[in-house]
Amino acid sequence: GFEIEVADDGTIIPVAQGQTALEALRSAGFDIPASCEQGICGACITTVVDGIPDHRDMYLSVAEQEANDCFTPCCSRALTPRLTIKI
Numbered sequence: 880g881f882e883i884e885v886a887d888d889g890t891i892i893p894v895a896q897g898q899t900a901l902e903a904l905r906s907a908g909f910d911i912p913a914s915c916e917q918g919i920c921g922a923c924i925t926t927v928v929d930g931i932p933d934h935r936d937m938y939l940s941v942a943e944q945e946a947n948d949c950f951t952p953c954c955s956r957a958l959t960p961r962l963t964i965k966i
């Protein structure tokens with residue numbers, strides 16, 4: 880697992896092994912827009928402020944993934960113990 884910090888208000892949310900970041904964010908009360916939940920549509924994209932995402936979507940281009948400044952919480956995870964995002 881890893882944790883997500885929501886930069887907007889400082890909330891820290893643990894993301895368990897068998898759970899998506901989107902599920903963790905939703906159960907913490909953050910209503911993230913999402914559609915496919917499979918990394919295809921891009922609806923769930925959030926901005927990365929700190930940390931390195933483990934991109935698992937097929938929506939972002941390689942260059943966009945390498946920039947590490949956005950993240951699809953429906954399927955992607957983190958390479959760093961904490962990922963700080965802006966919703």
Ligand code: FES
Pocket residue numbers: 912913914915916917918919920921922923924936938951952953954
């Ligand atoms: Fe479609 Fe995340 S909901 S890419």
